[in-house]
Amino acid sequence: DTAVSQTPKYLVTQMGNDKSIKCEQNLGHDTMYWYKQDSKKFLKIMFSYNNKELIINETVPNRFSPKSPDKAHLNLHINSLELGDSAVYFCASSQDPSYEKLFFGSGTQLSVL
Amino acid sequence: QKEVEQNSGPLSVPEGAIASLNCTYSDRGSQSFFWYRQYSGKSPELIMFIYSNGDKEDGRFTAQLNKASQYVSLLIRDSQPSDSATYLCAVLPPGGSRLTFGEGTQLTVNP
Numbered sequence: 679d680t681a682v683s684q685t686p687k688y689l690v691t692q693m694g695n696d697k698s699i700k701c702e703q704n705l706g707h708d709t710m711y712w713y714k715q716d717s718k719k720f721l722k723i724m725f726s727y728n729n730k731e732l733i734i735n736e737t738v739p740n741r742f743s744p745k746s747p748d749k750a751h752l753n754l755h756i757n758s759l760e761l762g763d764s765a766v767y768f769c770a771s772s773q774d775p776s777y778e779k780l781f782f783g784s785g786t787q788l789s790v791l
Numbered sequence: 792q793k794e795v796e797q798n799s800g801p802l803s804v805p806e807g808a809i810a811s812l813n814c815t816y817s818d819r820g821s822q823s824f825f826w827y828r829q830y831s832g833k834s835p836e837l838i839m840f841i842y843s844n845g846d847k848e849d850g851r852f853t854a855q856l857n858k859a860s861q862y863v864s865l866l867i868r869d870s871q872p873s874d875s876a877t878y879l880c881a882v883l884p885p886g887g888s889r890l891t892f893g894e895g896t897q898l899t900v901n902p
Contacts, residue, residue, distance in 0.1 A: 718799075718894060719829070723889055723890070726889070768835075782835050782836070783834060
């Protein structure tokens with residue numbers, strides 16, 4: 679069983695479109711994250727949820743909106759996609775916010791044309 | 792100054808050699824330090840973590856931490872071609888709410 683699974687693996691879309699990425703973890707962790715990795719491999723946190731509550735919201739355009747229906751799921755919705763949004767987006771989970779041994783999903787390669 | 796700095800490389804070592812990966816961090820109060828390995832096209836995976844000054848060994852991997860110098864390193868002994876990957880250093884600052892990653896060092900082990 680995959681511990682942290684995210685879909686889709688690849689997402690190719692046009693500028694201006696709206697898209698969503700889904701993430702689920704079966705580790706029983708309380709905290710989930712979205713990270714963005716740019717072409718230079720720099721991995722930067724976007725959001726963190728603990729038990730469905732938003733605890734980290736980095737400087738991210740408000741076109742990005744996370745949603746956590748329960749502690750096992752954290753989805754990312756992106757409105758009005760821009761070229762600069764092209765990156766790999768990783769979902770991750772950990773036991774709690776201060777114990778950050780992260781387990782990452784396989785990533786979603788987003789290409790905005 | 793970046794919060795976590797690594798030499799981006801690429802670092803190239805022959806098979807069987809020791810690979811040394813270095814990382815410095817800016818927040819002196821940082822508590823926890825992690826090394827992640829990321830193969831091309833894959834997700835990062837945790838390989839080592841260290842909390843106290845000194846060395847921590849796990850198989851062929853040794854993490855070294857010097858809080859006074861704000862320096863953490865990863866040594867890979869008997870390097871194998873399968874160790875070729877990008878190694879990401881990550882630091883948990885005071886308050887422990889946000890893991891900060893360096894830009895990674897790309898390691899190539901040549902057969």
